[in-house]
Amino acid sequence: MRDPVLEIRGLRVDYGLGDAAVHAVRDVDLTLHRGEVLGLAGESGSGKSTLAYGLTRLLPPPGVISGGEVVYHPVDGPPVDVLSLSPARLRAFRWADTSIVFQGAMNSLNPVHRISTQLLDVIKAHEPRSAAAARLARARDLLRLVGISADRLESYPHQLSGGMRQRVMIAMALALEPQVVIMDEPTTALDVVMQRQILGQLAELRQRLGFAVLFITHDLSLLVEFSDRIAIMYGGRIVEEAPAADLYRRALHPYTDGLLHSFPALRGARRELTGIPGSPPDLRAMPTGCAFHPRCPRAFTPCDTDVPPLGRPADAPGRDVACWLHPVAEPVPR
């Protein structure tokens, strides 16, 4: 197995404090390896975006991180716990090591500044001693990298199309050559053609630059195509994690199975489209036991009382699942 670049251990994220707190992310363990694409899928409200914002500590109030750790492994040097960094250290860590491409490219760019200003200020903030001419040259290269001509540097965000803006955001995310790029629904707001184009470009850039991607989306079909491994989130927990091909071939968790049956297969045998009955759980009133049991077609005795742990099931070695249908043989190593 390749070495890890980002390890999330027992991360808990709440909205609010004390008894009023809503637990949006519950004891999540997730490891991102160097250079891989890890897909994170789930319905809206499953906590996948909260996880991404939580691990970078960008969650706005009343979000709080109530436990766990996020360990980053730099290329050289000892690992760092992101959650215990001082604000100054955190600022230095951000973007240089972990950058983010956000959901709405429309609103990710500051409307009153030129693209150049916004590309250059991040380089300047992290490399204050670099020469202005060198920074500008880098900004031009970055735009070309994502297929935008360098004279667009002097444009304002409103002068660019949605697809171009998102590409500018990707260029910006790569500006400091980070090890990890978190992508939160990066293509949701775009039309399908643009979506394919950008994702293709992204795959190519990753080959070339070797960064790891945490790709968050509600669209499992995208992940099957573009990611190495896939983690499925439900009710604030990871319920299944497996290599993309394995997961597509055989889903262990009934929820994953339901997600896979919510979109038509691109190739291979035709499947019946069924979807998942019911709606995602209310985070304020989570069901007891397995959060999925009220919607689960195969729920049985322990499901409504006991939370299944995430681990290697005996019947499917090499993958993780949290479901009583596949009792855990060995827990996930911590």
Place this chain on the structure above:
Amino acid sequence: MRFLLQRVAFYLFTAWAAITLNFFIPRMVPGDPVQSLISRNQGRISADAIESLRVLFGLDKNQNVWEQYVDYWNQLLHGDLGLSFTFFPAPVSTVIGDSLPWTVGLVGITTIISFFLGTALGVGAGWRRGSWVDGLLPATTFLSSIPYFWLGLVAIALFAGPGSFFPSSGGYEPGLVPAFDQYFIPSAIQHSILPAATILVSSMSGWILSMRNMMVTVSSEDYITVAHAKGLSERRVALSYAARNALLPNVSGFALSLGFIVGGTLLVEIVFSYPGLGYQLFQAVGAKDYPLMQGIFLIITISVLVANLLADVAYLLLDPRTRKS
């Protein structure tokens, strides 16, 4: 450019509306105010001046309203606003010309300072919620609820009076001749400090509050999260990203509320007997000097329109989205 042209067209329209309003208001005056003036000043009033006043009040019964309106415009375009009753026989334009610089100096400058100072404090209050500036809000609310003129009265009672540095009335030391010299300028500044402070104290809180609220609103925009994620310094995120965007609605709010502000601040002049338009308006009202009242209203309105246009230009420079190439 198109944006600016639209605004200019709107202000011209507003100016026309104000002038037309000004044409109709004196027609509501009961009786014949000109006749009493003539009888009071038997023989000292020229036929031209009487004619001009008759046009102003629409006393020529042989004309229909449209003819009166054309005459009125004609007179206005020649800069003739009629004669002032109080400062008889001085024409209204002269009286206004004398007092306008005082108002522009006091109200204009103080309003701008108030906007900038209040906005700056609002940035602080909105960015660091729960800091000392946030704690200041209830106090500033109370201060802004006090009528300007009353605050002026209190300021005079507390700080001005015989032997005090602050004079309680006037725009300059009596006996000085208005000129840009080393005697007059310091005296004018000394006389303006107290009224300026009065306006500042009570008008600033609106800007603090609206800027604070805009900062809070803008702080949850995506680009602010991106700015944080980029690891930019707190200062840069707060100023170049949050405040820079929050400023836009505040500037348009400034333009829109100029009419309210100027109306209120003019009253401070009354309390301090400051020789500006507000004080003249007060005197005109007391003496039923309708031509002067109308002239002052017209000039205040046009000044506000010009100020509005300047605020629009500022907005144009601040928001690239309105600058269509």
Place this chain on the structure above:
Amino acid sequence: MTISPSSIEQVIPGQGAMAQPSAAPGRAKRRRFRFVANAKAATGLVILAFYCLFAVIGPWVAPYSPDARSGDVLQPPSTTHWFGTTHLGQDIFSQILVGARSVMVVGLIAGVLATILSILIGVTAGYIGGAADEGLSALSNVFLVIPALPLIIIVTSIVERASDTLVALIIGFTSWAWGARVLRAQTLSLRRRDYVEAARATGERTWRIILFEILPNLTAIIASGFVGTVIFAVMSEITLAFIGISSISSWNWGTILFWAQGQQALAQGAWWWFVPAGLAIALLGTALALINFGIDEFVSPRLRSAGKNRIPTADGRTVRMRVGFTPVLAPSRPVPAPREEVAP
């Protein structure tokens, strides 16, 4: 004497900042109740209730007639004259009590009139759109830009001895523009909502849509506009009385200040003559402003002053809620080895 620009206009939806009044009636009721629970709004409402009470009973409970002269000329506050006396020996406390009614009545009439006008003009412009919208918008912008107070002063001065009602009407007719502008913008965005589109598609009558689909969602803005106009109306009325334009025979707080100013109360050191009236105005203004803050915060909850800004963690540290740096509550084990520098 400004109407402080309400933040409501700046958080109009579509700009993504405004929490919409909930569509579900049950939740809406709960939220309405929460508005009263807002400390600022509650304080403002309580103070306002006292003012209303005095407006009703003031003239009956006043110890003296406000016009009654006495031998106690220019007396400072005492047990017989709580707020002192004027140059004619009139009781200032009684004048304040009696004057409350005029102030509140003018504020109410002008507020109601301006609110009705702003609804008629703003909602019509926003809902109908097209040329009617252009015209009505231009009209409200003109009224917004023209300085209202000088206009009110001039119009009132032309009328001999304007009564309270007339003053209220003049103020009401000149101060509806701000509300109309805000309502137009909000109506415009409501009109594009699905449920309004649906109602129109099913052939619902226009007046029914406006009355049952649009207006209920404008309640907060209408209320805020009303309160704003009342502040402006009260200030304008007092100003008119202070500079001696409106009838000085009826009492309001501006009249008291008019006499105080005219009789050189300041020069004579009679601070009690003008301080109570000023404080009464300021307190009323503050109460109304607080109610408006409450409405603003109710509409856009994010505006609330951050109550719990510092939170204690399990290991006794204190962390601050702040945008961009999510607080970490749990004590994190010093993971691997203590770090020297973050890799660039």
